[in-house]
Amino acid sequence: MKRLDLIFGERELDPMLEILETAQVPGYTVMKHVTGRGPERVVSEDMEFTGLGANAHVIVFCEEELIDKLRENINSILGYYGGVAYVSEATPL
Amino acid sequence: MKRLDLIFGERELDPMLEILETAQVPGYTVMKHVTGRGPERVVSEDMEFTGLGANAHVIVFCEEELIDKLRENINSILGYYGGVAYVSEATPL
Amino acid sequence: MKRLDLIFGERELDPMLEILETAQVPGYTVMKHVTGRGPERVVSEDMEFTGLGANAHVIVFCEEELIDKLRENINSILGYYGGVAYVSEATPL
Amino acid sequence: METSLILQNVLTPPVLFFFLGTIAVLVSSDLEIPAPLPKLFSLYLLLAIGFKGGVELERSGLSVPVIAVISAAIIMSLLVPIICFLVLRIKFDVFNSAAIAAAYGSISAVTFLCAESFLENQSIQFDGFMVGALALMESPAIIVGLLLVKLAGPKNRPNSKVIRFKAILHEATLNGSAYLLLGSLIIGFLTAAHNPAGIEKMQPFTGKLFYGAECFFLLDMGIVAAQRLPSLRKAGSFLIGFAIFMPLFNAFLGVFVAKALELGPGNALLFVVLCASASYLAVPAAMRMTVPEAKSSYYISTTLGLTFPFNIVVGIPLYMGLVNQMIPGAT
Amino acid sequence: METSLILQNVLTPPVLFFFLGTIAVLVSSDLEIPAPLPKLFSLYLLLAIGFKGGVELERSGLSVPVIAVISAAIIMSLLVPIICFLVLRIKFDVFNSAAIAAAYGSISAVTFLCAESFLENQSIQFDGFMVGALALMESPAIIVGLLLVKLAGPKNRPNSKVIRFKAILHEATLNGSAYLLLGSLIIGFLTAAHNPAGIEKMQPFTGKLFYGAECFFLLDMGIVAAQRLPSLRKAGSFLIGFAIFMPLFNAFLGVFVAKALELGPGNALLFVVLCASASYLAVPAAMRMTVPEAKSSYYISTTLGLTFPFNIVVGIPLYMGLVNQMIPGAT
């Protein structure tokens, strides 16, 4: 099994979850109110009350072939709006 | 060393931490107010104010043998109430 | 690529981020309001309103050589104030 | 006449803010009230309702009629879930039926306070001790729900060892919202008895601020209710029908009891609303823990997505009309 | 005379709490107001401003002068971004210019309410219907900003398929803050028309509490504004100059329009403040989504880090002085 970590702007959460749903992932976990710094922007806590929003961190545990199905759509969003996506190994307990 | 990721309903947090304590894990980290979707239920942010509660994400860094000790008890809770548990490799910095 | 997970007291967040910036990491992600237990202390949710503060969880995706550059400074903070740091494998999506 | 009552009810700030929240979801505005702000308002409202109720209870004293009303309320919270259970069994298994039934036997504090606001708006008098009934209707419904599972459910439920009766009782009486409501009621009672000046000093917080905070909270409830609509649609038409007709039926039951108790129109309405409303705080918490076999989306989407809006928008004025017709001398 | 006005303005609780927040950052105190508490105050202020504005709007009626002021305000929110865009193009590309321009065409509700507090403090009369103008100036500025990108930007923008005009319009009119402000305004209007007693009951929440909540929020705004200073310095002196001189220029424009509309001094000041203030809620949200090519730190640090403090500390009294000089009989 694979673990996919997505970190990106909270405001892109809905389209991102739609991509996951369309690819029929078995489930996902969302942590909001996340901050950070990327190559482009600093996302700080006070972004939350301005219209910009903080980051979201999404974790998906799924089979490798699903990862391949997701790659293009996710990278298209991340390429446009910023954010990162990393894959690692994970074994069910 | 291993990394154990547990994601499950916030309301099962206390019994889950008890399982971890009983197995004498060296420590754990808890993130509450987590949302997501699993095979059964959608957990959304407004669950927090209703009696249902959101999810919790627990991370444990520990030796492999502890993982084996934890497996049965954790899976019994997750099997009854829902939630996921995944193990991956981790090296101390 | 590597993934670095740092968990430590929120009050050490600023010096920790300074260490990351000095080493010129490509980015980092911060989750605050995290609780947990380590070998020394229990960090509970009500710590947040007392002066003690909760924990922060910082994730850095970066090249292996950066990890080596960070090791000493990070471990010096963690050794003094407590907290954990683990490294694992991660591949960009 | 009911139409005019409904209109009068709809054009008050609490109901309008509820609509504002609902419409926000329907037009997909990104308006949101992030956690834990709804919890803040929810805790505040329980504390204020309880405190004010306790003060009134002390003033009216624990007289025979007061005890009669409260006892009748408790009996209703035992009876209503049994009726609901029988209706629900037509379509659902024991677990889901019991969980939904328990929710309808219990109460919704916000619906209750919308009814109070409605009465104030109509200048109809009511008694503060009705909050005593509110505070005591949560636990019995939960216990009935769980007994139904025990009695009607499969004998050797997998994992059922997990559920001990003590845990059930604990969850039924000591869940956060029931505990805060009852505790604040007792505090209000004690304060009224021993420290009347304290009531004066609480008044800006628990009294004056209340209406506005109610509006803010209903804005959030509107958002939450509308978000439940998709899963309500998935739940099917039987449950949708149930979520509207069952409150009406329970309201009818309530009116007869209110008449028998010779309640005035204001208290009668509150009594009816207690019967007709359904819980989305204490009961879901208890069911999630003790009957995980039940689908939580069923009991949450019916109570929060349909019964709650129905009650606060058309239910309350409708029940008022009913009370006016059934209880002589009401108008 | 302006100096004395500035001093009088600075020595009021809202401005002092703003300074307290700013200084906390400058001396690196660890004072912080954690999320989502600022959001709570932000939602509360929008709700209260809207509600009170709606009540006043109903009282004054939608007369010709009211409609004239509101129309003029909308025209300003179309005109100002175009002027700003032309100025900004000297140094910036189309994307950044359009995004910053849109922010300056739109408004800041908190600046507006600081101006109201200032007027109350000076015992200068103004009309509640000015909130109607406030509520209607956000969307046009956003639309102009996006049209500027479409017209002046590169013809085949990569990924531009992502931006559909419907989404733009949606974002412009239904973003959370604009929606809540306008919605509360409508609720205030309806309540005033149909349920006057409801206004009385809302008063402790939307009225009495307001000033204190404003102070608390400004404490946070002081922190946030000061945190923007480093990225403001990075943004360069052109943008720093822009963030101060553009509001002044827009204020001048506004005074002439206010004079033409024959507004009294109070309303004139509010009109000028609408022109001179810049958005940090609705517009950044819309720009982040539709023009991600623009650097968000540019439009956030200018509006929040410089223009906002400038306006609430020296801008408002300065504009008052301007109004007093330009509008005969003002003092």
Add this chain to the structure above:
Amino acid sequence: METSLILQNVLTPPVLFFFLGTIAVLVSSDLEIPAPLPKLFSLYLLLAIGFKGGVELERSGLSVPVIAVISAAIIMSLLVPIICFLVLRIKFDVFNSAAIAAAYGSISAVTFLCAESFLENQSIQFDGFMVGALALMESPAIIVGLLLVKLAGPKNRPNSKVIRFKAILHEATLNGSAYLLLGSLIIGFLTAAHNPAGIEKMQPFTGKLFYGAECFFLLDMGIVAAQRLPSLRKAGSFLIGFAIFMPLFNAFLGVFVAKALELGPGNALLFVVLCASASYLAVPAAMRMTVPEAKSSYYISTTLGLTFPFNIVVGIPLYMGLVNQMIPGAT
């Protein structure tokens, strides 16, 4: 007489809500007030206490007696930690002794305001300028604590390079809670001097709402205090005894000083409470940073888990009885 005072104190809403929170934990109800809501109330209370204190300070003026009281308070916050340190060294190492001692030299704002509520309840007059003393007792205690570590601690502390004196001073004077309290005090002072109308407008927020918000916060404090009990038990009986007898001893000290200063009974009680209370905000923050060798569970569980409840439940009425006996003409 003290027993009746204790009973009168216990039957007020703030103390009753504190009990409600404590009992919730003892019966393991799932009542919780999620972060950052306690922070909201904590910030609010500091802001309101400071503001009101500043207003009173301006009204009373910085006269000789006022300066005398404040100076005496500062001296107590230097003296008390040294005494505590000597007592604690019987059982604990330098680090833990210094950290706990600093907490007891400093103050608890909530204990102070419970004392104010108690006095209001008893209709005993006191002066607002006592808040000035409150605001100035946090920093000295922290500095003494750290000096004790420097002087009595091991000469070559590992990593001690991390602690520079500048950082200590910074932490002592600019930590969030001390900064907000002092800042709000200055704002209150300036507002009273230059903009009296502003006080009127702040009143609903900082004045009227205060008592209710205090109750809500004490509900949370009850939960938090009870949650500390297990680690308190672990800490051992010496520390448990210390957490009760030390405040009593410090109260005695305080009464003598109050008598020497010829304070009236109200001000005397407040002075005593300042001496007897211990910090759980500013000091733990500073100690966590500068003396990480000390176990934080020691100083948090004693101050918050025992000294705080002791003071607000029995301490305050006990100290009042003491004041009544020691200060002639007090009753």
